[in-house]
Each structure stands twice: as structure tokens, then as C-alpha cells.
Amino acid sequence: MAEDKEITIYDIARHLNISATTVSRGLKDHPTINKNTRKKIAEAARFLGYRSNTFASSLRSKKTYTLGVIVPRLNSYFMSSVLAGMEKAANQEQYNLIISQSLESTEKEIANANTMFNKRVDGLLVSLSYDSRDIDHFAPFFKKGIPVVFFDRIYPNNESTSVVIDNYKAAYEVTKHLIDQGCRRIMHLGGNRLRNVYADRIRGYRQALKDHQISLDEKKFLYISKLNEEAGTQAAEYILGMSKKPDAVFAANDTTAVYCMIKLKEAGIRIPDDIAFAGFNNDPISKIIEPNLTTVNYSGYEVGQASINSIISHLSGTTNIRSTNMIVLRSDLIIRDSSLKK
Amino acid sequence: MAEDKEITIYDIARHLNISATTVSRGLKDHPTINKNTRKKIAEAARFLGYRSNTFASSLRSKKTYTLGVIVPRLNSYFMSSVLAGMEKAANQEQYNLIISQSLESTEKEIANANTMFNKRVDGLLVSLSYDSRDIDHFAPFFKKGIPVVFFDRIYPNNESTSVVIDNYKAAYEVTKHLIDQGCRRIMHLGGNRLRNVYADRIRGYRQALKDHQISLDEKKFLYISKLNEEAGTQAAEYILGMSKKPDAVFAANDTTAVYCMIKLKEAGIRIPDDIAFAGFNNDPISKIIEPNLTTVNYSGYEVGQASINSIISHLSGTTNIRSTNMIVLRSDLIIRDSSLKK
DNA sequence: TTGTAAGCGTTATCAG
DNA sequence: CTGATAACGCTTACAA
Numbered sequence: 001m002a003e004d005k006e007i008t009i010y011d012i013a014r015h016l017n018i019s020a021t022t023v024s025r026g027l028k029d030h031p032t033i034n035k036n037t038r039k040k041i042a043e044a045a046r047f048l049g050y051r052s053n054t055f056a057s058s059l060r061s062k063k064t065y066t067l068g069v070i071v072p073r074l075n076s077y078f079m080s081s082v083l084a085g086m087e088k089a090a091n092q093e094q095y096n097l098i099i100s101q102s103l104e105s106t107e108k109e110i111a112n113a114n115t116m117f118n119k120r121v122d123g124l125l126v127s128l129s130y131d132s133r134d135i136d137h138f139a140p141f142f143k144k145g146i147p148v149v150f151f152d153r154i155y156p157n158n159e160s161t162s163v164v165i166d167n168y169k170a171a172y173e174v175t176k177h178l179i180d181q182g183c184r185r186i187m188h189l190g191g192n193r194l195r196n197v198y199a200d201r202i203r204g205y206r207q208a209l210k211d212h213q214i215s216l217d218e219k220k221f222l223y224i225s226k227l228n229e230e231a232g233t234q235a236a237e238y239i240l241g242m243s244k245k246p247d248a249v250f251a252a253n254d255t256t257a258v259y260c261m262i263k264l265k266e267a268g269i270r271i272p273d274d275i276a277f278a279g280f281n282n283d284p285i286s287k288i289i290e291p292n293l294t295t296v297n298y299s300g301y302e303v304g305q306a307s308i309n310s311i312i313s314h315l316s317g318t319t320n321i322r323s324t325n326m327i328v329l330r331s332d333l334i335i336r337d338s339s340l341k342k
Numbered sequence: 343m344a345e346d347k348e349i350t351i352y353d354i355a356r357h358l359n360i361s362a363t364t365v366s367r368g369l370k371d372h373p374t375i376n377k378n379t380r381k382k383i384a385e386a387a388r389f390l391g392y393r394s395n396t397f398a399s400s401l402r403s404k405k406t407y408t409l410g411v412i413v414p415r416l417n418s419y420f421m422s423s424v425l426a427g428m429e430k431a432a433n434q435e436q437y438n439l440i441i442s443q444s445l446e447s448t449e450k451e452i453a454n455a456n457t458m459f460n461k462r463v464d465g466l467l468v469s470l471s472y473d474s475r476d477i478d479h480f481a482p483f484f485k486k487g488i489p490v491v492f493f494d495r496i497y498p499n500n501e502s503t504s505v506v507i508d509n510y511k512a513a514y515e516v517t518k519h520l521i522d523q524g525c526r527r528i529m530h531l532g533g534n535r536l537r538n539v540y541a542d543r544i545r546g547y548r549q550a551l552k553d554h555q556i557s558l559d560e561k562k563f564l565y566i567s568k569l570n571e572e573a574g575t576q577a578a579e580y581i582l583g584m585s586k587k588p589d590a591v592f593a594a595n596d597t598t599a600v601y602c603m604i605k606l607k608e609a610g611i612r613i614p615d616d617i618a619f620a621g622f623n624n625d626p627i628s629k630i631i632e633p634n635l636t637t638v639n640y641s642g643y644e645v646g647q648a649s650i651n652s653i654i655s656h657l658s659g660t661t662n663i664r665s666t667n668m669i670v671l672r673s674d675l676i677i678r679d680s681s682l683k684k
Numbered sequence: 685t686t687g688t689a690a691g692c693g694t695t696a697t698c699a700g
Numbered sequence: 701c702t703g704a705t706a707a708c709g710c711t712t713a714c715a716a
Contacts, residue, residue: 008709019687024711032685051460055406056709059397059692066440074426075642080417087416087443096440096461098408101429118393119438258630288600288630300417350693361703366695374701398693401708 007050015044027052058120067311068116068124069099070109072153077283078300079127082151085304086125093312095122102129110137117141123311128153130192130226147314151307153195161314161324163307165331167197170296171204173333174250174278177294179212181341183248183276186214187221189235189260190252198227201252201280227252232259239275240267247275248339254279254286254295261289261338277338291337298331349392357386369394400462409653410458410466411441412451414495419625420642421469424493427646428467435654437464444471452479459483465653470495472534472568489656493649495537503656503666505649507673509539512638513546515675516592516620519636521554523683525590525618528556529563531577531602532594540569543594543622569594574601581617582609589617590681596621596628596637603631603680619680633679640673 009023016023018037026033026041044050058064067090071079083099090097098119102109109129116124117140124141126148135155141148142159154162178186188205191198202222209216223238225231232255239245239260251257257279261271271277271291279286282297306327313319351365358365360379368375368383386392400406409432413421425441432439440461444451451471458466459482466483468490477497483490484501496504520528530547533540544564551558565580567573574597581587581602593599599621603613613619613633621628624639648669655661 006709010709020709021688021711022686024709025686034685037685053401053709054461055397055401056692057711059395059401059694059709060711062692064397074429075419075422077417077419080422080425083422083441084416084443087441088445091442096442096457098438099425099429099441100433100438101426103430115438119396262630285627285630288604288627290632348693352693362693363695363704364702366693367702376701379701395693398708399695401693401710402695404708 006053007045007048008053009050011048012041012044012050015048016040062120064120064122065094066096066098066119066121067308068119068121069097070102070112070116070124070126071099072102072104072127072129074099074101078152078281081300082127082304082307085299085301086308087304088301089305089308090312093308095308095312104130106132113137113141117146121146122315123147123149125149125151125307125311127151128155128195131194133194147311149307149311151303153197156196158325161310161327163303163310163327163329164196165298165303165329167200168204168207170280170298170331170333171201171250172208173204174280174294174296175205175208176212177333177335178248178250178276178278178339179208179214181248181272181276181339183341184214185216185221185244185246186248186250187223187239187246188250188252189223189225189227189231189256191224191227193224198252205250221246225256227256229255229259232256232261233263236260236263236267239264240269245275248277249275250278252280254281254283254293257293257295258283258285258289261293272338272341276341282334286336289338294336294339295334296331297334298329302329348395349387349390350395351392353390354383354386354392357390358382404462406462406464407436408438408440408461408463409650410461410463411439412454412458412466412468413441413443414446414469414471416441416443420494420623423642424469424646424649427641427643428650429646430643431647431650432654435650437650437654444474446472448474455479455483459488463488464657465489465491467491467493467649467653469493470497470537473536475536489653491649491653493645495539498538500667503652503669505645505652505669505671506538507640507645507671509542510546510549512622512640512673512675513543513592513594514550515546516622516636516638517547517550518554519675519677520590520592520618520620520681521550521556523590523614523618523681525683526556527558527563527586527588528590528592529565529581529588530592530594531565531567531569531573531598533566533569535566540594547592563588567598569598571597571601574598574603575605578602578605578609581606582611587617590614590619591617592620594622596623596625596635599635599637600625600627600631603635614680614683618683624676628678631680636678636681637676638673639676640671644671 009020012023013020023041026038100112106129138148148160151163190202193199223235257277278294280296282295286293286295351362354365355362365383368380442454448471480490490502493505532544535541565577599619620636622638624637628635628637
């Protein structure tokens, strides 16, 4: 078991016949410490096997160098890319990440927020669950001045920064691309309008149609779902049951698009000839499905990095979180065979 | 800003005219506290807006209720499933997760281990980077009696528990299945033998061939790579250059299998007729590629849960980590069209 | 450039 | 069942 006692700065101090204060300062490269003593301290620390005690430090300094992250699910391609980017950026600045998932449940999101609050994270990063209706559960953070950054699934407000892409514009471009390919009966497989990402994609889709004088019955051509595998399959069944079928489908994510395509292909529908397809996210599966899926590329990795950089620069006083309200990252339409009516 | 002062157990004590000790006990449902006072304490805590200070608590009790996780990469389907399972299980037991990635670099793995050590995690969960040659960097944990659990990419040793599947058996079954389909020239796309997962799959592949009196030139039929997209494509090019081609390919992961298939299909090779295919992991892409890929299903989610449960039960003294040396989870061969020579 | 001393908010120990 | 008191290991005024 743990035979050897923990070494503290006092042990180092005693060893060198100096004060603990000097050791504390020396260890964190305080400017007013003599170069020589600093070196001696570092050596003694190594020699004695010292490791700093973050609790004692946090208790005193009220800084934890820990950031909380709440995401709907960890295991999607997009989200794991975000987290990878976050971990990278945080690690570079000596911050650690406590990660939790809401599993798309508002209740669990609230519980997680409370845990993070109690764990006294220096900052919080959140992508909202599918149907959270407000952000009251983050009020304690706002009240205490703990920075909160929303990313991807955000909630418009003035207390925090949001990191997003221009979902409206991206969706507009996808829809316009389909129109340019000669499609006129374009269906949209969308998500819950409570979430900006899906609401904005719907808006972009609508506006593109409108700008090209295309009017469609939204009751038939706007299909809202959970955007998972089953939803894709169900959408396909819905389409197969339509008397007058769409000539294009634009799905709000790649998973839905791909599973819809698979089902339609089974039924003999030719893609893109009968129905052109476009998705969103540039998930790995979009490059595997045949024909390859036209989609919107948007780097989760960069979303993660930008979110962390924003919150850390706020914490170090470089920027004020209330001044930068929104960080918009670039996204690109990637045209592949699923939408090319040659 | 943070106007209101933090409430401490002393504030509660003063409020109720009792001692802080009693408050501390009452808050954590200590058995010797009167039911009534306990209720009063809980009420006062809520009323005053108390939140516990984990640092002060950790400082004193030397327990952090935090577990460290080091993985090669966050953003693979398998690993994000593992993390999802871990988060779920840890959260249930009031533990938090600090997650970091080694990015397949031994150096970074060492740095991460040190950080975790300094952060004084109660336990550590590790999946080794691609080419880490030893586990000396975890020695401080062993020495201090901090439990370490290895999962998936493990390192045989007596100081910790390992959570795995039977890679040997799974690979044996895959190979045998291909043999049963009439394949005789079976190629294996494997990974670095330093990692048990890949070494064991190679062993299983070899043994199955041997048991069926098939002898192949390993210089030609065993292709070791990093098992990523490029490696899959390169393997295909290698195969296309072979004078006598294999009639089956068994890849140590689905990514490699799928990208190899794509390239071969482009070159006119028919799958499974010319070359049958099998992968490993049951990644989502295995269900998208045409023909669907035969693979080994093995639940990352369960690996994550089992790892956490093991380490927590050790921490709570239920089990001793040295007694359970290995936890083997089930895996299943999933046969799909890519290997069925009808 | 270094030191003294107080205190961060809890829990362990001992006592009643 | 409850309380007094002393740590836990660090940081930070203030002093020298």
C-alpha cells in the first residue's frame, strides 16, 4: 500500500532551509524568486518525489483548472471530434476536462449542471439536449460569473458565448445546389425546431425555395424526426407511400440521409436519378454509401478548439465573454454523386 | 460578478445553533445523527444555498471521487462507445471522469499519466497508445496502491485488472468462417504486434489456418499497418499487385477492410466472389458498405461499464484488484454478405 | 528577494 | 447522539 508519506512544500522547505512560501513561489516560477533558489527548489522537489496537491491549491486560490463539458451523447462522430479538439486545446493550456452526457434528457442535463457547479469547474461548455426548453439550470453559473460557452446546439442569450456554423446559410446552399440540379420537389428531413441547428437549417431550406419561386406543401415535404437510423428508414417508408414523390431529399444529418437512401434503394429507387440526396455533417458513412453523399463539412475538431480557446481567453482576462457573443466557424458544401444529375 | 459569499457548513451550524461537525455528518447521512437534526440541516442547507466544497473535502479525506481515463483517441466509434459506457457507470456511482488522449504518442501518454497522478485521481483507466513499449509510467500508481485498469489495448501484468474480449478466439472464428466458405488463400491485415489486440488476432488467424492444414507465405499474406483509411487503400494496391491474389481478406478492423474493399471494387474485383472480406469491430460503416461487411461485434459500451464497475468495486473494498486479473467480455461473429460465397 | 502567519472549508480524533 | 479542536497542504497579505 501507500507506504511513503506525501511530500509537501514544507518538506522541501526544511530540506533546503528556506520558507515554504519561497518554495511555493519557486515552484510556480514567480518572478521575484532568485534564479538560483528556484533551481534548487526544482531539484529538491524532484529528489524528494514531490507532487503538488491540487486540492489544497484550489481550496486556497479558488481556481480548479478544470472545465466541465456537457454533451447530449459522447458517441457520435461529430461529438467525439468536438471532444478530441477540446481535449487538445485544454491540455495545451494546462486545463483538464470533466465530461458528462445528458443522453438527450433535460433532467440529466440539469443534474450534470449541478454536479459541475459543485465540482467548481472554472468554466462550462454545453451542447443542449434534444428538447431542453430553457437554460435556467445554468443560472447559478451566470450569477457567479462562471463563464458558460454553448456550442453547436446553442441557446440565444446574452450571458454567454456561442460557437456555431451558419446553419441557415449552409442549408440554403444545399437547397440551392439541389435546385440547380433541376430538382423542384425537394423534401427536408429536419430535427426539433427547439434546437437552433435544426431550426436554422429549416429556415435556409425554406428561403432557398422561396427565392426560386418554389412552393411546396410543408405538411408533406417537411418531415421532422429524431434524425437517427430508424428515422431515416421511416422517412423512406413515408416517401415510398407518397403518391407524388420528391425528386430530392435534404436531410439535416448524414445518418438520416444514409438510412433513408438504403431503404429507398432496396425499393428500387435510383439515386440520384429518381431522387437526389444531400445530408449534413460529413460523417464517415457519407463517403461509404453508394452513391457517395453530398453533405456539409464542418469540423467538430475546430468547434471544440474554438470553444475552449474562447472560454480560456475569457478566464485569463484576455477577452470578456459578454463582448464576443457568437463565434461562427466556416462550413463547406461537399458535392458528391448522390446529388449530381449529370 | 460573484457578489454573494459562499455558504459553508459553519454558516449552517450558526444558523441552527449546532456544531459544524454535526452539520458535516448530517449532510452525508452519517448513521449516528438524529433523524430530526438531519432534516433540519438539509433544510437549512437548501435555504442558505449551500454547496459542498469538494476541495476541502478531498484535502482532508484524500478521496477525490474522480477517475482518470487515458485513451489513444477520443474520436473513433469504438472508443466513444467505451467512454459513453464509462460515463454512465461512473455517474451512477457519483464518480467523475477526467478524460485525456495520448494521440497514439507514448510521450503524451506519459505526460497524461503524470497529470492524472498529480490530479490525484482515485483510479486510472488506460487503453495503450499504438506503440508504447512498457508501462513504467504507471509505476507511481502501482506503488501508491492506486488502482489501474487496462481495457482493450492492455499490457499483461499482475498489478492491475484488464478488460478485454477473447481476440484470439474471435479471430479464429472469423478465419474458420472464411475457410468454411471455401477460401484457402486468406490474407490478414493486422496491426502492431506490441498491442495484445492485434497480436492475438494474428495468433487466432494463424491457428485456424494451421488447424485446417493451410500453409501460406506470411511474408505475402500477413500485412501489418496502422489500420487507418490510408492503410486500407494501400493494402488494396498491394493486393492488386500480387501475381496470385488472395481469395479472402480478414482485416483487424472495419475501417481498413472497408477502404480496402472500396479500392478493390474500383479496380473491378468482385466481393465476395473474387475476394471475400471480414473486418472487426462492427463499426457503423460495416453496415453501409456494399456488400455489408462480415465482422466481429463487441460492445465498447460494455467494455466501458465493466472497466468502471471493476475499478469502483475495488475502490469500495468489495474486491481486490489483484485477485481479478482479467475480465473477458463476449464478442460475436456477425456474418454478412461480404463473406458469403453462396 | 525572502519570511511570518493566517486562513481556505472540510473531516478525523478524541471526548463527552 | 453531539461537540471542540486540530489538521489537510497550499496561497497571500503584510512585513522585513
